[in-house]
Amino acid sequence: MSATPSVAGWSGAAWRDAWRVWVGSEVPGWIFVAKTTFAALLALWIAFRLGFDSPRSSMLTVFIVAQPQTGLVLAKSFYRALGTIAGSLATLLLVGLFAQQRELFLAALSLWVGLCTAGAALYRNFRAYAFVLAGYTACLIGFPSALHPETVFNTAVFRVSEVMLGILCAGVVTDLVLPQALGAGLVTMIRGSYREFLGFVTGALRGRLDHGSMERSHDHFVANVIALEAQRDAAYFESPDARVRSDRLRLLNAGYMSSTTSIHMLHQTMQRLRRRECHHALQRLAALYEALAIELMPEEGVMPATAAEAAPLVQRIAAFRDDLPRRIAAARAALEHTADATELLDFDSAAELLQRFTEEMHEYTVSYVALARPGTRAHKPAPPYVAHADWITAALSGARAVVALLSLSAFWIATAWPSGAGAATIACVFCCLFASAPAPVLALRGLSIGFVWGLLAAFICGLLVLPQLDGFLLLAAGMTPFIMVGIKLVTNPKTAGIGVGYSIMFGNIIGVENVTRFDPLPILNDGFASLLGASVAALVFALLVPVDSRRLRRHLVRSLRRQVLMACFGGLGGLRHRFENSTRDLLGQLLAGADRVGGEDRQLLGRTLSVLETGHAIIDLREAAAIGTLSVGSRAALNACIRGLARLFEKPSEQLRRQALEGVTRATDRIETAMQAEGIDTAERTGLRRGRVGLHLLRTLLLDDETFRALSAVENPAIAAPGASHAA
C-alpha cells in the first residue's frame, strides 16, 4: 500500500472507493440499528395504545430478539413465545398451590427455575432459549404475585400479550423492511465448505498436508458442522423453501461430518504406517490415493463453484467406488509377495477406510448436488442432529440457579427491600441465560458494564430529557438516540455483551409507563437491584464449581473417552451416526473453552480421533458379531472382547489394557476361523473381514503407547508420564 495521501489530495475515484468501502462495511449495521429502533418504538406505541401494564416489556422483547437475519429473529421469537407461555402456566400452577405461603412459593419457584436452567444447559441452541424464558417468565410473574396472589392471572395475561406484541413487531419489521435472509448466507457457507473440503481432501490424499494443518482444519470442520446445524435450525422458520430443504441440509451435514472423520482416520492410519516403516504398503496405498485425488480434482482442474458444477463429480466418484475393490485386490495381490501378514492387515485396514471414505464422499457430494434442485425431497431419510447432552453440567447449572434465587429471596424477605424481587429476577435471568456459555463470568462482566452505562443513560434520558417533552412522538424522538447507541454496540461482536446489558437496563429503567413519573428514587432502586442481581449471578458462577474449572473440564474430557461405551452398548440402528455426531458435538463444546496457546485444542483433537477410530472399529466388530451364521463360541468371544474394551475405556489401567489385548487376540483367532468356514455368502464374508480389520485396528491402537497415554491422561497421571513401562 502506498502512503496515505491527505484527504484534500484525493481524486474523485478515491472518494468513490472510500464511499463504496464505507457502504459495504457500515451500512448493513446502520440498517439493522434503524430497523430495530423503529420496531422497538412501534411496539412501545402499540403497547401504549392497548393500555398494557408495562409497555416497556414489549420494547425489551424487541431488543432481545433483534438479530440482523430474519431466520434468527423468527427462531428466537418462536422459542421465546413458547417459553413465555410455559413459564406463565407454571406460575399459575405454583400460585394456585402455594398462594398462602410466601416461603414455600419462593422455594417451589426456585426449583422450577433450577429445572429450566438445567434444561437450558442441556440444549445449546435456540431451544435452550425456550427454557431460559420458561424460567425467568416464572420469576417475572411470580415475584409480584408472592405479595399479591390475586393479581397473578392478570399479570400473566399481560406479560404474554406484551411479549407476543414485541415478537410480532420485531418479526414483521425485520422481515418486511430491507430483509436479510439467512438462506443466502447459508448457500455461501455450504459452497465454501464443500470447496474447502475438496481442496483439503485432494491435498491430504496427495500427501501434501503436514500434521499441523490437518489438525487445524479438523478444528475448523467441527466448528462448521455445529454452525451449519444452527443455521439450518433457524432458517427453518424463514421460508417454506428453507423448510423443504431442511432435511437435505441435515443429510448434507451428516455426510460432511462422516467424510471429515474418515479422511482423518485415513491420515492417522498412514501416519502409523509411516512410523512403522511399511514402505511397500505405503507405496501401493499412495497410488490408490492418487487415483482418487485425480477423480476428485485433476491437477490443473478448477474447483466446482456451485452445486450444479459439482454434478459430474457424483458419477466420477461412483465409478471410482465401483472400481475400487478391483484395484484394491490387484494392489493386494502385488503386495502379497513382499509384505508379511501384519503389513497386509495394515494395508487391509487402510483400504477399508479408503472404501468407506469414497462411499461417504459420494454421499456428501450427492446431498450437495441435490440441494441445487428445487422442490425435490431428500434422497433418503435424514438422521437427526444428535447433540451431546451432559447431565452433570446441566444439574450443576440448575443447582447454581436455585442457590442464587434462594439467597436473593431470603435477602428480599429479610430486608423487605422493595426492589428485591427485581434483583432476584435479574439473577435468575443470567443464571438461565449463561447456563451453557463457555465463560459465563466474562460474559456477565460485559453485561454489568453495559448495565452501568444503561443506568446512566436512563438517568439522563428519564430525568433530564423526557420531562421536557410531551406526547408519544416527542418521547420516541427523545429516546431514539439512546436506543441507537445500545443497538450499535450490539452490532460489533466485541461490544455485543455490553450493548445487550445497556439496552436491557435502559429499556427497563427508563420506565415509560401509562402514568409517567419522573422520580430518581425508583430509577436508582431498580438499577441497583439489577446490578446486585448480576453480581450475585456472577458470584454463583464463579464460586459454585465454575464452568471453566479444571474439574468440570476433566469431567467433560472423561465423557469424551466414555463415548466409546456408547459404541460398545448403544442400539445398533443408526449407531454410527449417533456416536459420531455426539462425539463431534462434545468436542465442539470442549473446544469452545480450550486453551489454544497451550496446545490443549490439539490434544483434544488427537483424543477425539482416537475415540472415533476405536468407536468405529468396535461398531464394525459388533456388526460382525451380529452375523447369523457365526458359531455361539465365536460370538461369545467377540462380545467378551467388546466388554473388555468397554471396561478399559471406563477406567483405563495397565491391567485392563492387558486383558483387553488378550480379548482382542482371542476374538481375532475366532474370526479367522469363521472366515475360513464353508457356506458363508459374500455379504457375511465382507462383514467378517470388516470385523477382522477392526480388530487389527483395535490391536494397533491398544499397543500404541501414545494413544493409550492420551486417552488415560485424565485420571492416571502415573501412566501419562512418558517412559512408563507397559507389558503388552
Next chain:
Amino acid sequence: MPREIELFGFFMPTLLPMFLLAFGLQWLLDSVLGRLGFYAHVWHPSLFRFSLFVCLFGAMGLFLY
C-alpha cells in the same frame, strides 16, 4: 358471531382464536405456495406473505364487525 368468547371463565376477544386460525391457515398456504415454486415470481416474498396474512385475518374479522 359473538365478539367475546368464554373459555373456563376467562373472557377473550373472538379475534384471538381467529388470529391463531389465520396464522395456521397462512402457514399452510405458505407451504403449498413454496412447494409450487410460486415465490420465484414474487418481488418481495415476505411482503407478500404478510399481506396474505392480513387478507386472511381481515376477511375473518369481517364476520365479527
